[in-house]
Amino acid sequence: MWPSKSVEKKLPEDFDSLAKMLVRGTYKQIATAAWKNEKLRKEFIQLMEKEINRECTQLCSKKNPSILRMTSKESILTLTFEKLSGKLSKRAPLFHSLLVAACTNPRSKATEPQNEFASVAMAGAVCLRSRSKFMIAAQLLITIFLYHANWLAMLARLYPLRLVTSHTFLYKKLDEYGADHDKEVLDRVAAQGSTTGTKSLKIVFDNIDYNQKVHYMTEQHQNVDHYYVTYMSVENRVSGNHLSDELPTGGVMKMENGKCIPSSADN
Numbered sequence: 001m002w003p004s005k006s007v008e009k010k011l012p013e014d015f016d017s018l019a020k021m022l023v024r025g026t027y028k029q030i031a032t033a034a035w036k037n038e039k040l041r042k043e044f045i046q047l048m049e050k051e052i053n054r055e056c057t058q059l060c061s062k063k064n065p066s067i068l069r070m071t072s073k074e075s076i077l078t079l080t081f082e083k084l085s086g087k088l089s090k091r092a093p094l095f096h097s098l099l100v101a102a103c104t105n106p107r108s109k110a111t112e113p114q115n116e117f118a119s120v121a122m123a124g125a126v127c128l129r130s131r132s133k134f135m136i137a138a139q140l141l142i143t144i145f146l147y148h149a150n151w152l153a154m155l156a157r158l159y160p161l162r163l164v165t166s167h168t169f170l171y172k173k174l175d176e177y178g179a180d181h182d183k184e185v186l187d188r189v190a191a192q193g194s195t196t197g198t199k200s201l202k203i204v205f206d207n208i209d210y211n212q213k214v215h216y217m218t219e220q221h222q223n224v225d226h227y228y229v230t231y232m233s234v235e236n237r238v239s240g241n242h243l244s245d246e247l248p249t250g251g252v253m254k255m256e257n258g259k260c261i262p263s264s265a266d267n
Contacts, residue, residue, distance in 0.1 A: 055092035081121040
């Protein structure tokens with residue numbers, strides 16, 4: 001058994017300001033005093049690194065993929081830098097705060113919000129693309145813009161900077177996005193063809209009939225009649241398959257002769 005006695009421990013001198021703030025200071029003052037301590041600052045930096053690493057790992061996960069991992073046609077059409085910045089602030093607040101602090105100047109009043117969204121979102125996209133090759137949605141969007149602007153030579157220079165995708169991945173995605181782009185037109189053409197139907201055929205005959213007379217007619221040598229028929233099928237120029245089988249309400253036979261026969265003035 002150790003004898004009971006009072007033990008007195010004294011804080012190091014560099015913890016004096018922190019101890020005073022713990023007793024009578026606000027949360028902000030406590031945090032400021034702790035941050036000014038070099039030993040505590042190193043520990044805080046390591047904790048922030050671990051937290052940022054955890055947030056980035058969560059963003060790159062397959063089970064709960066982030067917006068940067070989605071490269072489908074619908075996802076690319078709805079992708080904006082403002083939307084990307086908002087997703088980063090919700091799923092990775094510390095990582096997003098670091099990007100905002102590095103990309104924006106709080107003292108500048110000329111910066112537009114759209115520019116802030118673009119710079120923060122693009123910086124996060126480049127960092128996450130360097131971490132995982134599947135976080136490529138923002139780079140794919142920029143590559144498509146450059147491809148349609150005929151900047152193919154520029155793609156080779158921007159690809160090592162993780163700002164764009166490779167040309168092979170771009171062509172693969174363009175084929176995927178362009179699949180069935182004319183499906184609506186083909187369906188309409190097929191529907192029109194099914195309702196119109198095929199043109200009907202008719203058989204055309206042509207005959208040759210002539211009489212061959214002999215010079216000396218006998219019982220065995222009589223005049224001979226020759227008859228030849230040629231026939232062929234031709235396609236009607238106008239198909240009547242699309243016409244209705246119902247009779248018209250009024251026909252030509254029911255009209256008065258005066259309305260059909262031209263008058264002397266018409267002649």
